[in-house]
Amino acid sequence: MEITPPIAIILLSNTGWQTARKLQELYPESLTHGLAGRVEGADLTFQQTAQHLKELYQSSTPIIGICASAILIRCLAPVLMDKNTEPPVLSLGDTGTVVVPLLGGHHGANEKAAEIAKHLKAVPAITTASDLQFNIALDSPPPGLTLANPEHMKEFAARLLQGEKVKLLGDNQWLEQSDLPFSTEADLTIEVTTRDIPGDAGKLVYHPRLISVGVGCERSCDSEELISLVKSTLKENKLSPLSVGGIFSIDLKSDEHAVHEVARYFGVTARFFDAKTLEAEKDRLINPSSVVFSEVGCHGVSEGAALAAAGRTGMLIIPKVKSKRATMAAAISELPINPSRTGKMQGKLSVVGIGPGQEPWRTPEASKLIHEATDIVAYGLYTDLLGKAATGKIRHDFDLGEEEKRVRYALDLAAEGKNVALISSGDIGIYAMATLVFELIQIEEKPEWDRLDIQVTPGMSALQAAAARAGAPLGHDFCTISLSDLLTPWEAIEKRLKAAAAGDFVVAFYNPVSKKRRTQLHAAKAILSEHRPATTPVIVARNLGREDETVKILPLADLDPEKVDMLTLVMVGSSESKITSTNSGLKSWAYTPRGYAGKMTLSKKEF
Numbered sequence: 001m002e003i004t005p006p007i008a009i010i011l012l013s014n015t016g017w018q019t020a021r022k023l024q025e026l027y028p029e030s031l032t033h034g035l036a037g038r039v040e041g042a043d044l045t046f047q048q049t050a051q052h053l054k055e056l057y058q059s060s061t062p063i064i065g066i067c068a069s070a071i072l073i074r075c076l077a078p079v080l081m082d083k084n085t086e087p088p089v090l091s092l093g094d095t096g097t098v099v100v101p102l103l104g105g106h107h108g109a110n111e112k113a114a115e116i117a118k119h120l121k122a123v124p125a126i127t128t129a130s131d132l133q134f135n136i137a138l139d140s141p142p143p144g145l146t147l148a149n150p151e152h153m154k155e156f157a158a159r160l161l162q163g164e165k166v167k168l169l170g171d172n173q174w175l176e177q178s179d180l181p182f183s184t185e186a187d188l189t190i191e192v193t194t195r196d197i198p199g200d201a202g203k204l205v206y207h208p209r210l211i212s213v214g215v216g217c218e219r220s221c222d223s224e225e226l227i228s229l230v231k232s233t234l235k236e237n238k239l240s241p242l243s244v245g246g247i248f249s250i251d252l253k254s255d256e257h258a259v260h261e262v263a264r265y266f267g268v269t270a271r272f273f274d275a276k277t278l279e280a281e282k283d284r285l286i287n288p289s290s291v292v293f294s295e296v297g298c299h300g301v302s303e304g305a306a307l308a309a310a311g312r313t314g315m316l317i318i319p320k321v322k323s324k325r326a327t328m329a330a331a332i333s334e335l336p337i338n339p340s341r342t343g344k345m346q347g348k349l350s351v352v353g354i355g356p357g358q359e360p361w362r363t364p365e366a367s368k369l370i371h372e373a374t375d376i377v378a379y380g381l382y383t384d385l386l387g388k389a390a391t392g393k394i395r396h397d398f399d400l401g402e403e404e405k406r407v408r409y410a411l412d413l414a415a416e417g418k419n420v421a422l423i424s425s426g427d428i429g430i431y432a433m434a435t436l437v438f439e440l441i442q443i444e445e446k447p448e449w450d451r452l453d454i455q456v457t458p459g460m461s462a463l464q465a466a467a468a469r470a471g472a473p474l475g476h477d478f479c480t481i482s483l484s485d486l487l488t489p490w491e492a493i494e495k496r497l498k499a500a501a502a503g504d505f506v507v508a509f510y511n512p513v514s515k516k517r518r519t520q521l522h523a524a525k526a527i528l529s530e531h532r533p534a535t536t537p538v539i540v541a542r543n544l545g546r547e548d549e550t551v552k553i554l555p556l557a558d559l560d561p562e563k564v565d566m567l568t569l570v571m572v573g574s575s576e577s578k579i580t581s582t583n584s585g586l587k588s589w590a591y592t593p594r595g596y597a598g599k600m601t602l603s604k605k606e607f
Contacts, residue, residue, distance in 0.1 A: 144336025149199035209245035214306030245337025271343035344417030353459020356545030471589030
């Protein structure tokens with residue numbers, strides 16, 4: 001299911017902050033985007049207004065600009081292509097007295113204009129003709145209803161505005177409560193139906209999502225087989241695919257690729273029921289099977305899932321149909337099917353590294369997965385670092401030292417059908433939680449964990465952040481070593497230290513010290529000092545990406561392990577690492593040459 005990005009509130013000056021804060025009261029997940037050098041305290045900053053607005057628009061981000069409408073129009077004009085896919089774009093003045101929906105009027109802009117106007121006690125400047133005259137946007141039906149022929153909307157609306165009447169076939173409250181000029185003797189027609197019928201310039205066809213499709217298949221069934229079975233069966237029964245409200249199956253199939261592919265094909269979500277719920281539909285099955293019952297605990301998967309999704313007042317309209325390795329059935333519900341409230345989704349566990357802390361260092365993929373998640377599992381400080389990105393999520397905070405408990409909880413929560421984000425600072429795959437996820441899955445062998453949709457996304461590690469802040473110390477071969485002997489014997493750590501020292505690697509130390517563990521960094525310094533000069537540059541980086549960040553470059557001889565804590569990364573250069581400086585702020589930089597300068601010198605000599 002497509003997830004809409006958080007609303008972007010655009011600020012070009014500090015004078016719009018009062019209106020911006022009121023907008024964030026209305027839309028808590030929204031983010032403020034401020035022009036660098038002119039706006040202070042925004043969630044995100046940008047340098048080029050036009051480029052930033054175009055990127056937001058092209059990523060389908062709803063935009064509310066606290067600025068002149070002309071600015072938004074000029075900036076977005078080069079990327080305006082298809083009115084059917086544009087996101088909502090609105091403008092307000094600094095005082096928020098007038099709300100103007102500029103683009104995406106029938107994709108949420110008109111609705112948001114009305115919401116904002118009510119919240120701010122402002123005037124909504126809605127100019128869409130059909131909205132104003134008939135109190136309805138015919139090309140923007142509510143959830144659960146789809147316009148089958150939007151290409152005919154323009155001519156149909158023009159005839160309405162010229163005074164023609166319209167005949168309504170079928171029932172729908174949204175249409176019935178409008179101010180459309182209904183008449184049984186009209187030439188124009190609006191039909192609401194699950195049948196697959198054509199529309200034209202004189203007839204708009206709306207399909208309510210009343211059909212639940214239940215599916216079953218053998219393990220690793222080809223997705224094309226299942227898609228073809230559902231498509232052809234609907235076609236044979238003259239049912240519109242736009243009336244499919246969801247694809248449903250038993251929870252044992254929640255990890256089945258074919259089931260998710262057929263759901264994607266029909267633009268809906270796949271949802272799942274346990275065997276007990278499906279068995280409750282036994283008395284309504286047309287094709288109960290004792291064989292199926294012996295295998296999965298219910299007498300019918302496809303018929304049972306279709307009926308369970310349609311509810312007790314629904315009825316089976318297509319009994320079980322079989323292909324070589326798959327089955328499907330369909331039921332019809334009295335009300336549009338809301339998949340988010342029917343069955344449960346395949347559990348998802350996103351294993352997310354959020355970087356050192358600040359939002360600009362968080363990857364877009366990590367931000368997307370956090371936005372999609374319903375629940376966040378993390379050490380409490382990491383969730384705090386997310387700021388507004390955690391708004392609206394259910395927090396499950398754990399203390400330091402509870403790593404295994406934390407991962408088990410995240411896996412179990414996802415197995416309940418939740419979308420869970422397991423969060424760690426830095427890169428979650430480097431000395432962090434990702435490895436524990438897979439270790440526990442292998443050891444425990446829990447079927448419910450095996451069916452999860454698991455995605456690991458990287459974050460900027462402290463290693464990368466420290467190197468970038470200091471210059472380019474990782475320009476040649478390097479390694480990382482954790483000095484924590486909580487899980488690794490000191491003998492093994494010492495062996496690796498000696499190997500890294502002998503190999504002349506740049507070495508980044510994670511977990512250098514703790515309150516109870518003070519000797520390891522002293523030992524590491526002594527081992528490295530045997531193989532590289534006392535002037536070797538050392539980077540001591542603390543609280544990277546946060547307000548109290550400090551990054552110091554000092555010679556190895558001056559490294560004092562007693563001034564290092566768990567929030568610090570220590571990076572020791574190789575014997576080739578150097579320090580240079582620039583005039584701007586008398587800044588020192590550490591770098592490890594890889595030989596490029598030597599090659600350039602050699603090339604000049606050759607010629």
